Amino acid sequence: MSSPAKNLGASVSVINNETGGPSFNLKIFNPYGVEINYNIVKEAVTEKDVGRSNMNLSDIELDRLCGTLSFNVYNSGEGICDVVLGKRLLRNTDLYEVLKKDKWEILGICEEMQSVRLSFKNLTWLVKLIWRDGKLFMDRGWYRFVTAGKLYKGDVVVFRKTEYYGKLVITVFENDLQSKCNVAGVGQRDGVMEWFKIANPTFVCTGEMEIPRVFTQLTHLNLDSTVKLILRDGETVAVNFCRHRNILFGMRKLVRLYSIEPTDVMVFTFIRDSIFVLSIFKFDGMESKYIAVEVCKSEAMNNVRIEDIIVLSDSDQDEDGMGGDGKENVNEPEDNIGLEPAVLQNEILGFSVTLKPSHVDRRQHGVYIPSSMYSTYKNWTNMTNIRLICGAKVMFISVLRKQKVCRFGKGWSEFTVANALAEGDKLELTYVDDLTFQVEVV
Template structure:
């Protein structure tokens, strides 16, 4: 079994070899992901994991070659100081790479990388979809300035397909009557609105793709439910089309519902022909949620299950990239894989880790695991998860934070003032502290909750922990029912939270005087408790 897996993993089908470069041995292969979430997305720029840049990245040439199936090669410029690949505007335009698209990098030696691109539906894109487009500049404008609503919709699509499982309550396939301008709209049947918990005493509901909401008033006529013109505004904002499927699911807020849209021609935007795949079947991916970590169950992305080749047996085999094979169960009625708790424990899978599935034969996938900070797992099987605290976190949602528009100029002045207020002794020689005991407590001041990204400072005693961080480092904060990503600002031995901090305080409804206990539980991860 291990030998068979190795032959699959060593395949370089569809890659155009460049003179002067050599393919790496599978044992030396270096792979990582570039998630392109909102806080990381910059048009024409692909951010690289810090661990790769301080390792293999030290020897990379400035000019890079990016190989995309089925053998197309794009140029990129490696910026070592910024830990990124730049100058890829044309590539991102050609493949319409927007926020919430995931890119898997496979470093094959010299200046060359193999790339695979995944959309928010959790599957590979159609690499030839825009091949005959005559208006690349139009695509570039769309990507360069995506609207806030479009980004919110993309984030909701990824959350439903990639992060969560089994959230669908009801589904409506749109016809012309649902999207033309009129007074009222009959969208939901009785069985649908009853299953959503809507009752005749309700006067309105709020509909959302993720965060932005639209108020829709309810019109009741003879026991039938109609939406008012608020539905038309919602449909127009989401650019709904005839034949699109809208899946409704509940939220934790009364009378607020999330709508996830599957476009009528969604399969045409996906790699249904399996370009670049040895078995002609596209790959799919999921992000580990706390629910998955606790239950070991996940729903296979809907688009993948709609493939004509999709057919799995009751027992599915997962081949890890270390050659180990784990058997799990498949339920055809719900398209769920379950019985994966042992996998979670053995390979220390944590919340927001990325899992990529490659079908290699009937009911057998090669499973690749990438840590949330980007690098591929080392696949060191252990008896229990190294971070027991992660098992205790029961999240309902992941919040992917957007960048702030606030300027961060004058940072040094703010740092000096806040350091005097806090009396934290910033600038003193750092004390070495074992990672197992890294923690600190802070009382929030007015500046910490003023929504101007004035994050708290790290005490100087944590310098040994943050001394390798840069202004591009993102920290994961786990607080109660939410996971937030916040960047840091660091100059010398001074370090504080920056962009994303205000979204973190807002999401957790923090206010002046609240006391936070921050425990460093894993790489770039703090468990935050409100004392």
């Protein structure tokens, strides 16, 4: 019989594994994506606590819980920088130096900006920026934010960029987090807590998934570069692990074989030596039937796309950074302009490009996006940030836009350096999700 999975409000998720007859083995997961400390829950259940639920939480507390849950179990690889809160960032004063230069630069904050918006998920606080001698300070809006969010000394604040100009999403990892997790392995012989993730569209398209940081930090596991996943039907699938970014990748075969869809819940149980048992639950809460699907050759051939090769000039001299072949793109036939990507039959939205010297000269000369994708980028602005996923690396790149011409801008050089790209390399860029390209070097 399948095992149902349920969601208890914003704070925990529950997996019920049937053990036989009327008995069930109940496991509870916290917003960090790992099992809770069952001892604390047992001690907290008193007469005073009876009747309490997530419905008693304030709007701010609920928003913070939802944001934490979303970051740890749904979004992958979106954390940009961490800040550990000390007394100076929590006291009531006029100015706060929250971010050093190296951090506010990678968050896309520049000296022309007068304010930023901070949010846990939906609720937003406006914080004014003060610039002095090349340093960035935040005004008392920061104090209102940390006070409302009930942040304390030792908490780790994770900043994330969004597609909206000047908006940053914050996730908090509490200082006493360890006491709230099942580090002692209560109810488990191996003493290692389980963790879970919810499949999102990016994972389904790219096969990349970030392991909850709490799991790797608290269990001190040394995973190999190859990790084996044992499905409940007995099949074993090998995937890759990147220690630097704490992600599993190379999982597209798994997604295809077991028809994993967005909102499916994946529960990982550590066995030994980089081996996990993987349980998959569908949106209705019932466990997957684990019926492997074979991809026939005819279906694979239907997915083959005709490459759109773009040859760029080696110079880029216009003041707006949109010169050379970018202007030629405006005059190219634009048969696909105005059509939504879903209308283009038997095509995968994307393009190919062979890198020229200007692309790797470390002067932010990013590649041009073909005019055939105008319907995709027509609403982008110079403040739009695009996510490029290449292997185990995820980087955010700004775009430069002038009428119907669009190319990658700031952040492109960092992308080429991080992936050791050189002149003559051929890239395939596939638009796999909102503001996201999957990049492959072929």
